[in-house]
Amino acid sequence: MKVIICGAGQVGFNIARYLSGEGADITVVDRNPELVQKISDSLDVKGMVGFASYPEVLEAAGARDADMLVAVTYADEVNMVACQVCHSIFGVPTKIARVRNQSYLDAVWSDLFSSDHMPIDHIISPELEVAKAIERRLQVPGAFDAIALADGKITLIGVRCTAETPILNTPLRQLTDLFPDLHIVIVGIQRDGKGFVPSPEDELREGDDVYFISDSRHLLRAMASFGHEGQAARRVVVVGGGNIGLNLARTVEEKHPHVNLKLIEVDKKRAETVARDLEKTVVIHGDALDNEILEEANVKAAETMIAVSNDDEVNILASLLAKQQGCQRAVTLVNKTSYGPLVGSLGIDAVVSPRAITVSTILQYVRRGKIRSVHSLADGFGEVIEAEALETSGLVGSPLREAKLPDGVLFGAIVRGDEVIIPRGDTVVRAKDRIVLFARANAVKKVEKLFSVRLEFF
Incomplete structure (x- = not known):
């Protein structure tokens, strides 16, 4: 398979890493020579410096016989035009574009990306995808990851083993005998930073990150076997009123009307915009690192704090302050990959990576x-x-x-x-x-x- 990736940032780099490791013929285009050099030195791919929407650049990248274009530059317009050029001139069969600006995604303009106008086969909105991912986790307290599969009949869960996990130090082959109503299969374990597929003789240890697949009807029983028997959060505080925070609040209002939701936004104009857009959410203008603002949001009584501002440091510190004041659980958005291992050791319950999603x-x-x-x-x-x-x-x-x-x-x-x-x-x-x-x-x-x-x- 021949793939052109426009954009050598974190997402473009990781898509190239996955596909090149599987033997695909990859060309990565970016206007930043340093990013192109980095990806060329690190991966078995061809790097090109150029403007990703220019026809001559795409032709030089091999668009005439490419099977797929993945456009993930930082500019929505470049991504969209690159897809248009690859369709109109080169006939590339599959075109994927990352589109961040929510104005393009409004239902009013749903015909924009049809085959008669701007033919993009699949549009990825990181903000919407991240908001969906966080909303799923709200439904499963104790899980750091939760993905519905097979039309919701199956759920993939990621959970950390603690000293209170009842099934520690038990060979996995014995779980069925000991817990006959436990309808799960443990498919992966992360231990000390390394992942492995478990054998029937392996045992779970404290500190393991465990991924298991469960019949969704038995999810509460499955979570109880890992020591998590809490109900879904009813009092939630969100930090950050950007696209992710706003989309998350909208989703919670629509799907979980019983949830008492408060949102903290530091920018006054943005706070006013978000307040007009939401119906039931209480929007607080202020700094989430200010204890008075946290007290106003009553974080000590909240089950969950969700920090999704544009600043990793603010997200991390706000989460720690909230837990210090009594909030039961913190879900924290972190963009910088170097922060990932650190955040878990600080006591933050779940880390959200827009890049990974x-x-x-x-x-x-x-x-x-x-x-x-x-x-x-x-x-x-x-x-x-x-x-x-x-x-x-x-x-x-x-x-x-x-x-x-x-x-x-x-x-x-x-x-x-x-x-x-x-x-x-x-x-x-x-x-x-x-x-x-x-x-x-x-x-x-x-x-x-x-x-x-x-x-x-x-």
Whole structure:
């Protein structure tokens, strides 16, 4: 597969890292020579310095025979024009653009990106995706990640093991016997900064970050097995009234009307704009690092503080101050990758990475075959993939114990109609089953082949 990536920032770099590691032919275009040099030195990709929307630059990057364009520069307009040029002049089949400005995404202008106007196949809005990701986590107290799969029938959960986790120091193969109503499959463990796919003999330890797949109907029971039995938050304080904070507040008002929501915004004009846009949320103008403002927001009585301002340092410090005052849980947006490991040790409960969320969203459009959704875990550790089993797949018709799965692949769940099946060795996959599995990064291409229409794609 030949892919042109416009933009060598964090998102462009990580998309290039994923795809080049899988053997794709990647060309990255950016007008910043330093970023191009960095990506060329770090990855097996071709780097080009140039303005990503210029036809001659795209032609030099190989647009005439490219399979896909991923436009993730910092300028929405450059991303959109690059897609238009690649469609009108070069006929690139798939075009993905990151669009940040919410004005372009207003439903009033929904025809803008149609095939007759500006043909972009998939639009990624980081602000909307991050707001959705945080709203999902609000529904599962104790989880640092929560992703609905298979139309909500399955949930992927990320949770940290503490000293109170009841299933510590127990071989995973014994969990079914000890907890027969525990409908989960543990697919990945992060320990001391390293990730691995667990074997039946592995045990969970305090401090582990565990990813498991659960039947959504049994989610409360699954969380209780990790020592988290709290109800969804009813009192929430949001720091930051930017696009993420505003979209999050809108979503909470719409989907969780029982939640008492307060939003702190330091800029007066923006606070006034947000207050006009929201119906029930109490908007407070002030500095979230000011104890008086935190007291006005009554953070000591809040179950959750969500810090999503444009400043990482403000997010981190506001979260720590809120917890110091008595807030039960802090969810913190952090853009700088170097802060990630530090934040967890400070006592912040969940870190939100816009870069990681954007990369995950883009990957689901890059993957081939009957792959419905993709979620990247722990900065490249692996991917949770939801796919449809085809009649031509070698998985169909035989017990899973006989399936020749690549190393680093673990089945998490099978959805057959309305039935959720936790897979065992004697489980037989049928055509049209929706399968949720985990794959280490180096096994993803092999998983794609398992779910591809052979004559169409290979």
